[in-house]
Amino acid sequence: MTNQTAPGAQSSISPDQLVFIDPRFEFSAPLRFLWSLVTFSFYGVFIVGTILAVTSDIEWLRWAGILCALWLVDRALHINTPPYQLDRLSADKVAGVNVAQFLLPKSFRIIVRALDRTGISGGDFYLHFMKALLRDAGIRGALWRLEISPEEFEHKVDEEIAKYTKKDKQYSHAELLARIELLIKMAFIEAYGEGTRHIAPSNLFAALGTIDDAAVRRVFYLFSLDVGDLQKALIFSRYRQRFAWMRVIPATLGGFARKGPRHRIMNRAWTARPTPTLDMYSDDLTDLAREQRVGFLIGHAQEYGTMINILSRGAKQNVMLVGDPGSGKETIISHLAFNIVKDKVPDALFDKRLVSLSIGELVSGAGPEEISGRVSAVVSELIGAKNIILYIPDIHNLFKTSGEGFMNVANMMLPAIAGDAFQVIGSTYPREMKSEIEPHTDFLGAFETVRIEEITEDEAIKLLTYVSIIMERQYKVVISFEAIKAAVSIAHKYFKQKMLPSSAEDLLKEALADATHRGEKMLTDELVIAVAERKVNIPIHKATKEEAEKLLNLEDIIHKNLVDQEPAVGAVARALRQYRSGLARSGGPIATFLFVGPTGVGKTELAKILATTQFGSEQMLLRFDMSEYQDKQSIFRFIGTPDGKMSGTLTEAVIQKPYSLILLDEFEKAHPDVLNLFLQVLDDGRITDNVGRVVDFHNTIVIATSNANSDFIKDSIEAGRTIEDIRDEFKKKLTTHFRPELLNRFSDVIIFKNLSVDDTIAIARMQMKKFAKMVGQDQGIALDIDDAVVQHLARIGHDPVFGARPLRTVINDRIKSQLAEMILRNEISQGSHLRLTMEGDTVRFVVTEEHN
CATH class of the missing domain: 1.10.8.60 (Helicase, Ruva Protein; domain 3)
Known part of the structure; x- marks a missing residue:
């Protein structure tokens, strides 16, 4: 059994599993120089001798010269490559491997340069090695990608080196070799995990970040250089250099995968059979993998491993991949094809063909009898071939009731699939899994389900x-x-x-x-x-000075559209400031509030203001009337029905608008099971819908409103008590309507008091000012409103029970309706100047003059 490590795969190799043997590092600097001199002299003599032999008149000597020339050409072509390649090393043969055999000559020279420098001047070996590595263009390019100046980085390394004198840090030769050995082993692990062929300077630089050395850590810290970021940035340099040499950059990700062996239809044991009918309605993914068009995979290691284990076992070898669009199902299948081509699969999958069947093409343009014949031929060929894994994308289409052909295909293929006559991999989506496949228990029972999650x-x-x-x-x-x-x-x-x-x-x-x-x-x-x-349409960047000023004065901005309710305004302003400064708690929504108070006091209005302030528009407010969710079954309206046929109103709304304000009106009227649904939302900021998707609420503000115990608030305020005085007592009273664990999950329970007549006057003044502005912009009519009119409307519109809610009706009836009739009768038009005054208990509309 062999395995393939794809680029970017995580490696679980330990340095203790590896061996490091390279006598060249045992040499002293003079001895290495002597060895190099002898080597170059040998090649010089050998080249001259080869030339003389090739040009000789003696035939056997000439042929010997030609052979020597061919050897020299081969040596020249491979002079900069080590004897072994990492991508040909199977996972089960890593333990005990000599890592020095994978070291590029260029990497060896850099290590030797640092080794000699440390021996001469003393100091930290790893700093000298880092300094030597910075001559590599690829490493400098990676630092530049990370927006780190290579020159500044090198200057800082020089400063760190200068801190040491020869007496400060002097290694014995054995200690130096131990450091080199650890470094090369860590570079091997990094290179193997990245799927590269050799240990290159970039792997050595990445390995430096994993070394426990105070000086190296200090340099990395000074530039906020994260080892993980460095490893990824080095990918740019590594492949840029590779493709620059090839003078081409791949058009797709498949081009990053290594080329496989030649095309094979027949298995190498010559026991397979041709499949002409199957070939008409399918694509051979192993062929595409050989052409480097598919096969590149990063992530999904667990899901891929589970799939391989299922396919490799003795019975029930069929897999059902279930995941949302874009989750990576097709990529995992393509990677399997790639590994089959590379012979990097368990023995049970060796020499297989991975073929993708198109159900649409199979049933297209044919009647039931012809479809039956096609399916029978395909199944027969699959059973006879013995080396095919059949992949059926969107396998739920076998059960679509809109076409009898789909049902016939399912029924005809089921006996062979359930009997393990050939292996099948199907892919589907969570909703289709629930609604189309799960009802067919006999079909589902032939598969092992593997859930494909989003990559990290x-x-x-x-x-x-x-x-x-x-x-x-x-x-x-x-x-x-x-x-x-x-x-x-x-x-x-x-x-x-x-x-x-x-x-x-x-x-x-x-x-x-x-x-x-x-x-x-x-x-x-x-x-x-x-x-x-x-x-x-929301701020993502860090708050600028101007934005910070607005946040610090958020209460004043809110009060431009909301009267009084100081405790409520202060609480939401503090929550937004914490969020925009990055100090909000992690793991839940931005903020969660329970607004409690009488009707018409500004609870919904404050929610609208928050939606506009944080999310840019009232359109980002998702409003739910909880009085419509009073029975137990209504929970499915929020998260979707168990059969998957109906989506949840709440979950779908948040998926479509993940950055929004969720307003839950009359929260206390919902069924207790519905209220319990919000325990996880308020605490963890997530909820699971009917098809198993986890819906994220981390970018939402959740506000629930309630009128519970409003009379207590009214009576307490009238008795001269403040909101702060009654807060604790009021929360205890709320437990008759809400479970304590639900109340405790809100960021704050905010009490809204009843509005006074003066509050209603202020609201009327605010609304009439907005109305005058709207008339001027839309109709071109200048509208002046006496304050006596505002107070008259407020007195009529004030209601101790319903707060300022009747005020809107009063303004509509007394002002807007009459103004509409005047416009329709052409008594006023664009350019008119209108003044609203009081005459007794009647509002008079007086046209004063035309205006520009």
């Missing part, structure tokens, strides 16, 4: 590093490593409609297009952030 941010960064090499050629813009990190981080946080890496790649492409339009030569993280902010 770290894996997405590594994958996009490879993608960026291709995109740089397309857009003619250099992509900084920080831009890649920003794209992944932002996409994972704000663009949940797609999974990583697709969401990050789309954002990176948009940013590249914008950079090209602007004439930028390098794509930076600032440009990526700017493009993302335009898409989501």
